Each structure stands twice: as structure tokens, then as C-alpha cells.
Amino acid sequence: MLRNYLKMAWKVLGRRKFFTFVSLFGISFTMTAMLIAVAVADHALAPSYPETRLDRMLVLDNMNMFGERSSWHSGPGFKLVDRYARDLPGVERMSVYTGSSNASSFQAGRKLVFRIRHTDAEFWRVMEFAFVEGGPYTEGDDRNANRVAVIGEGARRRLFGAEPALGRWVDLDGVQFRVIGVVRDAPLYRMHSSSDLWLPIRTNQDAGFFDRLMGGCEAAFLLEPGADKEQTRAAFRERLTRVEFDDPKRFHTIDGVPMTQLELFASFGSEPGKTAPRLAVLLCLLAMLAFMALPAINLVNINLSRIYERAAEIGVRKAFGAAGRDLVLQFAVENVVLSLIGGAIGLLAAVVLLKSAALLPSDLALEFHVSWRIFAATLLLAIVFGLLSGVWPAWKMSRQHPVLALRGGAS
């Protein structure tokens, strides 16, 4: 019977080409958008190069310092991390680094702008960069503020063309740095690691950078396998109660906790320390459902008129022994087939679009891959979509009175 339904589904697709086109366009467009969203979310939130251990990482990037009349909302300062965030329980390694900022370089009369990030030496052990030349700077380099740099492949291409970069000098805002390592570029959406050049944090020349409690830094905590992140957070919160403020009359309290990537995503725009990942995930799922529901409702409409056209066929099938559930099954199969074809087109379009991201300027390093996870998501989405848009019209038409249906009419 299923073979017959599949055959029928194929024939129906070819019968009304415009309807089929409209249906397939709606399904495949929705699928493409959903798949791209899933792929981007997957790449942004899931562990991948060079944040390959993101699943056991906490990041401190949002603090709130306040007093009676003032409050200051920003990332932590170097002093806060250096004095109060080291050696927390459950933490295997901790790295302090700045966000990325721009620096200019003049090469052969050309001005080149690069993203730079200052990091400690531990950064190279928390993140897992792939070195294509040389290696990272050491604690000694950082302690002595040696003017050395690790650069990305994109920056190497812009600075030195196809030539090796090791030992060569880069001018950044008038200061010379010697290249000691070249890494495979980190994708732009890797918020905690992506940059064009990485420099020892002690080479940072911002006035007062090392004496601030607030502003300019982030800290990444690589937890020990199986460590309880709540314990780490509690210990950090406890340390925050002992912070020595420069001007206690102005600021006397500081708040903020290290968070997982999902919590960071979920807490975007909210107060430090306040996260609601479950709510955020729920809202995302609801948004996805709503996004799918719109074309699904449209498809219900198309399906209804499509099925009404087949009233006489429904009458014939009922006359010859089809029960309501047989017809629901038949139309559901037809719709799922349509949705699977739409899903396949959507998947193809999503792959092409995601791959074309790699054609953007190479130093953005946007690399998306369509994994089995995404393929399974497509399959599931297509079936859900097919059922969402097909079962109700099928159920409605299966209840059509056979005599009325044979006359080709609709009740």
C-alpha cells in the first residue's frame, strides 16, 4: 500500500506544477533558513576550533561594580582577574586576555588594519590553536613584555604574501613585534579567541590597564573534567566579597560570575550573573516553531485546495473500501514526501550558502560544515513540517461524505 501511496504522491507532484512549485519553494526556503540558523548556532555554541574544549569552559566577560550612587558595567579588569580569579577550585587552567581591538600597520607604504588581542601565555593552553609555523609565546615572554607576536594565516598573507613569517617584524601602531608563530585562522564567531594577531598581555600599553578592577579583559576558565561549575562560581563569588576597592566611597560591591557559552548567549543584554539559558532555549525553540508555522499554515491552505480538487478520488476510494484513516495516511504520506523533497532542496541550498561563506574574505575564516547532526535535523524538520501541514487537511477531507465527494464537491 505504501508503494502505491508513494507512486500517487509522485504523480500528484507532477499534476499541478504551480502548486508544487509554491509548496516546494515555501518548504525549501524555510528549511534553508532554519538549517543556516542551526548550522550557525551549532558552530557558535558548540566546541570547535580553536575553542575545542568549550564544553568545559567558563568565561568571565561581564561584571557589575556599584556603590550608592554609581554603577559600572563592563568586562573585568586585569587586576580583578589577576588577584581574585586565580586558583579557583575545579579549574585546571585560567587565561586572561583582552577583547579584540584594531591596530594599524604600515607595510611598503600601505596601511593595513588588523584585529589584535593581548593574552597571557596560558591562553595557548586553554585554547587549542593549530600552529603552521613556530609556536606560542611563553610565560617568560609575557613577564618580560617581549615584543613578540603570533599571527593568523590571513594576516601572514596580507603582510608577507606567500612567504614564511617566522622571525619577521610587524609594525603595530608604531611598535615593532617579531613574529614567533603562525596559526590557522580562528573563525570570526569564535568570540573568545578570534583575532588577526595575538600579543603578550604585558605589552599592552593602555594607561592603568594593569591596575583596573573593571574593563578591558576577559577570563577563560578550563574546568577539570567532571568539575562542579557551581562550586567554582561560589568560590569566585566569595572572593568578590573580599575585593579591595580603590575608592570605597564610590564603589563598594562587585558582582559577576563565569558562565558557559550557552549561558553567555542566554544572558546577552541582562545583568551580570543573571542567566536564564532554559528560557532562552525555550524562546529559540518557540521562535523556530513560529517560523516554521507560518509557511506550514500557508501550506495547509494550499493542501486544502489541492485535496479539494481530489474530492472525486476520495469518493472513489471511499466507495471501494477506504476508511478515513486510510485516506489520512495516504495524504500524510504524500505531504511528507513533498516536505522531504523540499527538505532536500533546502539542505542543498543551505550547503551551497554555507559553503559560499568560505568565499568571503579569508581572514574572517567563516567555515561552516553541514554535519550529520544538521542532516538529521533537516530530516526531522521535514517530517514535522509535512505532518504539520498535511494531517489536518487530510483528516478534514477524509471526513467528506462519499456521495458528496463523488460529485466532486466540498462540504
Place this chain on the structure above:
Amino acid sequence: MNTAALPARNQKNGGAAVRLEAVDKVYRTEKIETVALSNVSLEIAAGEFVSVMGPSGSGKSTLLNVLGLLDAPTTGRVVLDGQPVNGFGDRSLAAMRNREVGFIFQSFHLIADLDALDNVQIPLLYRALSNRERREKAEMALERLGLTARVHHYPTQLSGGQQQRVAIARAIVGGPRLLLADEPTGNLDSRTGEDVMQILEEYNRDAGVTVVMVTHDQHLAERTGRIVRLFDGRQVH
């Protein structure tokens, strides 16, 4: 038609294939009430060939629909093959139609997207048969109707007479006890109509299947064993 291979139908009860007892059929809308059948009592014996005549709107098609369990009477009883069917649910009625009844329609009602073989297989889809069994039965039915060369033709590739023969093959493929034909020659020219009539006569005679045929054609009706006449939903004698 080659009827040599047709199984003789089991004429159990020795009597009624279908019986209507004081059947009324009333269609109601918000404002209008239309009486399609009024107090119709009718017994059709197993193996009988009955024609139903009457002017348009007299209730002929409604009678056929009630006999074929496509429509339920408003009041009265329908007894098919000795079994009262009032109160049967959708699935039971569907199963009974599938097993006991074959329909032939004036406008053939073949599914345009399916070829002759697939159209004929439709009643068999709702039975526990393998693909192979279904195909073999459908091929045999088409062969009986002389359509072996048209098995993979679509309805639009067939003449009216051929389409009606495919429709007859579909009606008989499941071996029903009761064949209901609603003006089966109405859309055909006289020669093709005669062919179709002969097929029904042979099937009735050789396979022993009960046939009830609605027709406007007095000559065709006179060839059947009995004529039931309707006027304004009432049976007239």
C-alpha cells in the same frame, strides 16, 4: 467478456442479496428539507439483475447509494447479505463496501494520475494482499474485459468505452456479491453502451453476481429481470 474463469458467487440465504425496509432518506439544510426516498421497501434476490428507472430527481442515485452503503437512510433498515448494517461505523462500512459491493459510475471516476492497472487495484489496496497478488488479480480482471493491451494506459489515453471497461474491471476485481451501476452507458455511444450492457449481463449470468443498474434507457431496462420505478422518492408499480 471471458467469464470462464469467474467464480460463481455464493448465493447463500437462497434469497435476498440486499433488502431495504421502509427506508426514508431526507436531506436537510438550514432552510430546505428534501425528501429523496420515502418509505421504500425493496428486496433484491441474490443473482438478480434489477434496473431502476425514474425521472431525474426521483431518487434513483440515492437508492443506489443507500444500497451500496455510501449513504445511510434517515429511517428504515438496510440488510446486506442477511446482515443489518444500520449503526455500523466508518471502518465497518468501509470494510463491508470493500468486500461486498462494486460500483460502476456514469462518468467512470477513474483516477487520472493512475494507469489502468493501478486504477483496477484500488479496491485491493484496502485488503491484506501483497503487491504481487494485487497486480495479478488486477491483470486478470483487465484481461477478462479484453484490456490486456491497455494495462499501462492512463484514462486520457483510453476511449470512453475502454474507460468504462476499466471501471467495470475495478468494480469486479474484488469479487463483490453486489454490483451497483449508476447509468453505466449514459456517457457512451449506443454501440459501446451495448458492449457494456452485454458485459454486465454476462457477469450477472455467469458469475451469479447481483446487479442493480440505474438507467434512463427503457430498452436496456427491459433486458433486466425486473424494473423498479421511482417517482418523487416513492416506489411506483
